[in-house]
Amino acid sequence: xxxxxxxxxxxxxxxxxxxxxxxxxxxxxxxxxxxxxxxxxxxxxxxxxxxxxxxxxxxxxxxxxxxxxxxxxxxxxxxxxxxxxxxxxxxxxxxxxxxxxxxxxxxxxxxxxxxxxxxxxxxxxxxxxxxxxxxxxxxxxxxxxxxxxxxx
Numbered sequence: 001x002x003x004x005x006x007x008x009x010x011x012x013x014x015x016x017x018x019x020x021x022x023x024x025x026x027x028x029x030x031x032x033x034x035x036x037x038x039x040x041x042x043x044x045x046x047x048x049x050x051x052x053x054x055x056x057x058x059x060x061x062x063x064x065x066x067x068x069x070x071x072x073x074x075x076x077x078x079x080x081x082x083x084x085x086x087x088x089x090x091x092x093x094x095x096x097x098x099x100x101x102x103x104x105x106x107x108x109x110x111x112x113x114x115x116x117x118x119x120x121x122x123x124x125x126x127x128x129x130x131x132x133x134x135x136x137x138x139x140x141x142x143x144x145x146x147x148x149x150x151x152x
Contacts, residue, residue, distance in 0.1 A: 002104050002117060002130050009033075009121045010102040014070070014092040017078035022068075022092055028125040032065040032150060034143045036118040037105045041073045041081035049116070050087055052140045057088050063147040070094050072114060120146040
């Protein structure tokens with residue numbers, strides 16, 4: 001079962017596509033975070049989702065949010081993936097699936113694939129939205145709607 005709305009987002013540290021350490025404590029309290037967990041770089045659904053976040057990236061930044069993609073792929077794979085599709089946001093390498101477990105992102109499709117789940121974390125570090133769907137298309141609109149609600 002995923003984290004629930006109102007839960008405190010767990011603290012985590014991972015490397016990004018450039019080998020830099022990303023510490024969630026450095027971001028929480030400063031701006032909302034949109035964390036999208038996806039199965040794998042370069043697969044059709046994941047590419048569609050990442051490119052949709054890219055195409056809407058300005059809407060996220062206009063709402064003051066930082067977009068972060070997380071999968072078990074390596075830093076090198078993320079670097080190539082980000083470069084190939086001109087992704088303007090951070091991709092984190094969760095090669096041991098530690099953060100995926102912290103957020104309780106469950107496997108999908110008969111327990112064969114890593115799940116696809118998006119979280120919106122508010123400035124105070126609380127989960128304000130959880131969306132779980134293997135379909136890549138709705139994650140962006142759900143996250144934008146949740147960010148808009150934070151501004152009220």
